[in-house]
Amino acid sequence: MCEHPLPENSGKDPVTPRTDDEKQAVVNRLRRIEGQVRGIQKMVEDDRYCVDILVQISAIDKALKRVGYSLLERHTHHCVKDAIQKGDGDEAIDELMKVVQQFSK
Template sequence: MVPRTEQEIESIIKRLKRIEGQVRGVQKMVEDNRYCIDILVQISAITAALNKVGLNLLERHVGHCVSKAIREGSGEESIRELMDVIKQFSK
């Protein structure tokens, strides 16, 4: 594992807090009995935002952790783990 930089951590946390705010907004929309389509549009935006965070983490993982494992001779295990998470992520 290659530790994340402070800047990377801050960026991820910032995105997750924004998503958290969106989720709270959807909760309020439900409480206020808002139109279903409006709620669904917001849920779609949240899903897209989470996918973007996940893809950014995946890209970093491949660029740092997987490439390091390959250089150090433990690439097969790392690639297998990567494929498992890609399968999970694509569900």
């Protein structure tokens, strides 16, 4: 069975838009991760020891997962909760489960 990745843009808007502080926190985390990726690129260019590079890749993977879990938590508390209260819970839960499955691969 072929599984397709989730679309980049579902066309939906958040039920509760992120606050400026929430946006800034996520953007700051992503910028730090971006800097870490650049650091790994430099490590490869400098022919650094493989294990050192792998340790940094693992750190980036964990950092991305933390960002993802924080977004997942917010989505559940706002969008999914709202859908359940409006009687559209089954669809929201199905969508949530698909993204959880995709995220946990």
